[in-house]
Amino acid sequence: MKAKAAVFREIGGSLSVEAIDVDSPGPNEVLVRTVACGVCHSDLHFMNGSIAGAVPTVPGHEPAGVVEAVGSEVSTVKVGDHVIACTSMACGHCTQCQLGARHLCTDRRAGRRRKGEPPRLSVDGTPLYQFADLSGFAEAMLLHERSLVTIDPDIPLDRAALVGCGVTTGVGAALNTAKVRPGSTVAVFGAGGVGNSVIQGARLAGARQIIAIDIFDHKLETARHFGATHTILSGDEGVDPVKEIKRLSGGGVDYAFDAVGNATLSSQCLYALAPQGLAVIVGAIPRGQKLTLEPGHFYLEKRIMGSLMGSSAFQIDAPHYLELYRQGRLDLDAMISERVSLEQVDDALAAMANGEVTRSVIMFDR
Ligand SMILES: [Zn+2]
Numbered sequence: 001m002k003a004k005a006a007v008f009r010e011i012g013g014s015l016s017v018e019a020i021d022v023d024s025p026g027p028n029e030v031l032v033r034t035v036a037c038g039v040c041h042s043d044l045h046f047m048n049g050s051i052a053g054a055v056p057t058v059p060g061h062e063p064a065g066v067v068e069a070v071g072s073e074v075s076t077v078k079v080g081d082h083v084i085a086c087t088s089m090a091c092g093h094c095t096q097c098q099l100g101a102r103h104l105c106t107d108r109r110a111g112r113r114r115k116g117e118p119p120r121l122s123v124d125g126t127p128l129y130q131f132a133d134l135s136g137f138a139e140a141m142l143l144h145e146r147s148l149v150t151i152d153p154d155i156p157l158d159r160a161a162l163v164g165c166g167v168t169t170g171v172g173a174a175l176n177t178a179k180v181r182p183g184s185t186v187a188v189f190g191a192g193g194v195g196n197s198v199i200q201g202a203r204l205a206g207a208r209q210i211i212a213i214d215i216f217d218h219k220l221e222t223a224r225h226f227g228a229t230h231t232i233l234s235g236d237e238g239v240d241p242v243k244e245i246k247r248l249s250g251g252g253v254d255y256a257f258d259a260v261g262n263a264t265l266s267s268q269c270l271y272a273l274a275p276q277g278l279a280v281i282v283g284a285i286p287r288g289q290k291l292t293l294e295p296g297h298f299y300l301e302k303r304i305m306g307s308l309m310g311s312s313a314f315q316i317d318a319p320h321y322l323e324l325y326r327q328g329r330l331d332l333d334a335m336i337s338e339r340v341s342l343e344q345v346d347d348a349l350a351a352m353a354n355g356e357v358t359r360s361v362i363m364f365d366r
C-alpha cells in the first residue's frame with residue numbers, strides 16, 4: 001500500500017514528506033495505521049549524526065495506532081486493536097532475554113526481515129531502513145508483533161504514544177533502573193519530555209525531594225507541575241548546579257539523573273550525589289563526547305550507570321503506566337505541548353532543539 005511518510009535521506013539534511021510503499025504483513029508482522037507519533041530527541045540526534053543510524057529511512061519511534069492487518073502467525077494482537085509500539089523488541093532467546101532483561105536483547109535482527117526478502121518499506125523501488133525498527137513518521141507502519149502492545153481503547157492514542165519511548169524511558173529510569181526509594185532525594189538534569197518523566201517516576205516512587213535543573217525558566221515551571229519540589233536555573237554565570245544541589249539536599253542527593261545526555265551533566269550527576277548515591281545516564285550522550293570523572297568520588301561508594309528504555313519490560317510496564325494515567329497519578333496530558341501535522345515535523349524538531357516544548361506529537365488525522 002501507499003502511505004504518506006517523512007523520508008530522511010542524508011545525515012544533517014531535512015525531511016521530505018512523500019508517498020512510500022509499505023509491504024503486506026509477513027507471518028509475524030502487523031500493519032498499523034498510525035494515529036499519533038511523538039517527536040523525540042533521539043530522532044534529532046540521529047538526523048544530525050550524534051547517534052548512529054542508516055539512511056534512507058523514515059524516522060519516528062514513539063507511535064500509537066490501530067491494527068489494520070496481521071500476518072498468518074501473529075497471535076498477540078488482532079485487527080482493530082489499539083496499540084503502541086516500542087523499539088525494545090525482545091527476541092526471547094538471547095542471554096539477556098533469558099535473564100529477563102528483554103530491553104537489552106542482543107539480537108535485533110530477529111525482529112527484522114531476512115536478507116533477500118523484499119523490504120518492509122520502500123520509495124520508488126529504493127528500500128528504506130526502518131528507524132528504530134519502527135519508522136513512526138508515516139501514516140502506516142509494518143512492524144514485528146513483538147514491538148507492539150495492545151492498550152485499552154479508551155486511552156487517547158496521542159497520550160498513549162508517549163509511553164512508547166519518552167515516558168517509559170524516564171519513569172522506568174526512576175522506578176526500574178534506579179529503584180528510587182520512598183523518602184529519598186533526587187536531582188534531574190533536563191526538564192524536557194524524558195526529564196519530566198523521570199520527575200514523575202521519582203514522585204510515584206515517593207521521593208521526598210526532587211530537584212530539577214534546566215537552562216530554561218519555563219521548563220522549570222513545567223518540572224514543578226510534574227512533581228519537582230525545587231528548581232535550579234543553570235547556565236547563568238555563577239550558578240554551580242552541583243553546589244546548589246548539595247546546598248538544597250544538605251550534602252548531596254541519593255539519585256541524580258542526566259536526562260539530557262551530555263558528558264558535563266553526567267559528571268555533575270556523580271559529583272552531586274551523597275555517599276553511596278547513584279547517578280543514572282538516561283539521555284544519549286552524543287558520539288565524540290568523553291566522560292571524564294574525578295576519581296575521588298568513588299571513595300564515597302558513589303555509582304554511575306546507564307539506563308536503556310527505562311530498563312522496562314515494555315509489554316508489562318506500558319499498560320501499567322497507562323493505568324497510572326487513568327488513575328490520575330501519571331500526567332500524560334500536560335506532557336504534550338503541541339499537536340502538529342506530518343508536514344510540520346521539521347518545525348516540531350526545531351522547537352524541541354530550541355527547548356520550546358515538552359513533547360510535540362504528530363497527528364495523522366490532520
Ligand atoms: Zn525516543
Ligand SMILES: [Zn+2]
Binds near residue numbers: 094095106
Ligand atoms: Zn533477545
